[in-house]
Amino acid sequence: MSERTNERLTVFKTYKLYVGGKFPRSESGRVYEVTDSKGNWLANAPQSSRKDARDAVVAARKAFGGWSGATAYNRGQILYRVAEMLEGRRDQFVREVGEAEGLGKSKAAAVVDATIDRWVWYAGWTDKIAQVVGGGNPVAGPYFNLSSPEPTGVVAVLAPQESSFLGLVSVLAPVIATGNTAVVIASENSPLPALSLGEVLATSDVPGGVVNVLSGRTAEIAAPLAAHQDVNAIDLAGADEVLAKELEIAAADNLKRVLRPQPVDDWSATPGIDRMTAFLETKTVWHPTGSLGASGSAY
Amino acid sequence: MPTNAPTAALKDVTSSGSTLRRFLHGLPGVDAVGLEARAASLGTRSIKTTAKAYAIDLAISMVDLTTLEGADTPGKVRALGAKAVRPDPTDRTTPTTAAVCVYPDMVTVAKEAVAGSGVKVASVATAFPAGRAALPVKLADVRDAVAAGADEIDMVIDRGAFLAGNYLKVYEEIAAVREACGATRLKVIFETGELSTYDNIRRASWLGMLAGADFIKTSTGKVAVNATPANTLLMLEAVRDFRAQTGVQVGVKPAGGIRTSKDAIKFLVLVNETAGPDWLDNHWFRFGASSLLNDLLMQRQKLATGRYSGPDYVTVD
Numbered sequence: 001m002s003e004r005t006n007e008r009l010t011v012f013k014t015y016k017l018y019v020g021g022k023f024p025r026s027e028s029g030r031v032y033e034v035t036d037s038k039g040n041w042l043a044n045a046p047q048s049s050r051k052d053a054r055d056a057v058v059a060a061r062k063a064f065g066g067w068s069g070a071t072a073y074n075r076g077q078i079l080y081r082v083a084e085m086l087e088g089r090r091d092q093f094v095r096e097v098g099e100a101e102g103l104g105k106s107k108a109a110a111v112v113d114a115t116i117d118r119w120v121w122y123a124g125w126t127d128k129i130a131q132v133v134g135g136g137n138p139v140a141g142p143y144f145n146l147s148s149p150e151p152t153g154v155v156a157v158l159a160p161q162e163s164s165f166l167g168l169v170s171v172l173a174p175v176i177a178t179g180n181t182a183v184v185i186a187s188e189n190s191p192l193p194a195l196s197l198g199e200v201l202a203t204s205d206v207p208g209g210v211v212n213v214l215s216g217r218t219a220e221i222a223a224p225l226a227a228h229q230d231v232n233a234i235d236l237a238g239a240d241e242v243l244a245k246e247l248e249i250a251a252a253d254n255l256k257r258v259l260r261p262q263p264v265d266d267w268s269a270t271p272g273i274d275r276m277t278a279f280l281e282t283k284t285v286w287h288p289t290g291s292l293g294a295s296g297s298a299y
Numbered sequence: 300m301p302t303n304a305p306t307a308a309l310k311d312v313t314s315s316g317s318t319l320r321r322f323l324h325g326l327p328g329v330d331a332v333g334l335e336a337r338a339a340s341l342g343t344r345s346i347k348t349t350a351k352a353y354a355i356d357l358a359i360s361m362v363d364l365t366t367l368e369g370a371d372t373p374g375k376v377r378a379l380g381a382k383a384v385r386p387d388p389t390d391r392t393t394p395t396t397a398a399v400c401v402y403p404d405m406v407t408v409a410k411e412a413v414a415g416s417g418v419k420v421a422s423v424a425t426a427f428p429a430g431r432a433a434l435p436v437k438l439a440d441v442r443d444a445v446a447a448g449a450d451e452i453d454m455v456i457d458r459g460a461f462l463a464g465n466y467l468k469v470y471e472e473i474a475a476v477r478e479a480c481g482a483t484r485l486k487v488i489f490e491t492g493e494l495s496t497y498d499n500i501r502r503a504s505w506l507g508m509l510a511g512a513d514f515i516k517t518s519t520g521k522v523a524v525n526a527t528p529a530n531t532l533l534m535l536e537a538v539r540d541f542r543a544q545t546g547v548q549v550g551v552k553p554a555g556g557i558r559t560s561k562d563a564i565k566f567l568v569l570v571n572e573t574a575g576p577d578w579l580d581n582h583w584f585r586f587g588a589s590s591l592l593n594d595l596l597m598q599r600q601k602l603a604t605g606r607y608s609g610p611d612y613v614t615v616d
Contacts, residue, residue: 054607061609229600230609253606 018198021208380412554587
């Protein structure tokens, strides 16, 4: 007996998609091999089809009302909770990021720390962005004129290919912080940190469907998303030049907002608010002040 | 076995309460597990490409576009009528729906809205949805709708009497409504969700057909359980057997709870495999639905353009 205790069977982890708060396999039943930076096999990841993309959009649309309607304060709390959960799984992410990007333990740890800090940073922005990009406008009349930022809707996000975790969070967190819901296509060659992030989101009060994570061939999944009439915006961070052009053409059909890929040398640099404002629309309302009627009185 | 009984025998079964009861209780019992398994297995058929395009157009042409709310306004009924006539204004090849289905007081408005299009106006009647009113009141309700110009009447049966075993009362009520309808087609709603058992659904189907229903319809859409593949399959078997025995073809209308194209296509498979292709026509099969039409239109747009459509591209009802 004592010899046997050392021969414990390995428990392999089945990586799955994260769609609508659940962990389905790909509808197509396909998987593909994920290797580390040296080519050693790590795991099989689901290879999503266009139908998985369609299902993810349905889930994201369903979640949009609740998430965009939640108070900014509440969204901030929930996103901070995500950071707490990430902290609890820090060792796992250090290992996965190290394997995916060929980093040593200390460098991978630095990346994971920067990622968690990034998440906290965006969690803090949820109830502050309105003051920065909205506000009262001076107008020539007896009106209050107020502008406030509104989320665009369902955003398809092509996560950066090289930075599998910090890059992913740097493009995902600004989308959902402002009340959008997201369909994320993980880095094609290193999707494992993104799929594990789905497990974190599932256990941190983020309503199902707010974030949907798909893994697979980026070009295959992105094409139907770019053409999808019920996707309001697309972030092409993970597309190369040729693919980005194709997707931008497909996205023109329903006037999607398109964020073109921008070269990022260092994902750990302070990001600024551009990625949040890229997926915000400004709503302006006019409201009588009620103080300057014809008679000089309010009523 | 009723399927072997001579047609003449069916004339006698309605002669008294006891013969009717004996006949209905003599119907073979329903194998619930087998029925559900059969319905589920037919639901796994894969319908793609041209077959799917055909099925979607067929399903659109079978929709009874329904609004049965206390808050129905003439404007809403007109909007619904316009949608029934031209479901997708961006694509003129889209077929019209079969009918619009409204409350009796809205029939006049609905008739004007669909005038000249071939779309029919169906009206619920007989104290819909509960059916808890005296027979003269129900008949007045029916005559009112017919006088207003309804092409079809959707009546509800008295579930209380049915469940109490008073089949003759239910029979006579349907027969009286049938008479009040004149040439107007009559759909009989059983409210299958309130009949408790599959055996009861089978009995109600035969009862309705014996009493002269042109259509048998699952439910009102006002209770928790509405049309399911299993109870629709059961009713399809009943109309098939009824035609085999009497030569009279009766239509089927599942209503309530059918919201996606996928569901609708599953029902069409049931129709084809159970009753047969004779029923694949909006004269013999209908969907009572409202949100289903939008999903069918989105699927149609997907087939036409190759890209997934969204709710921004169909009307909000």
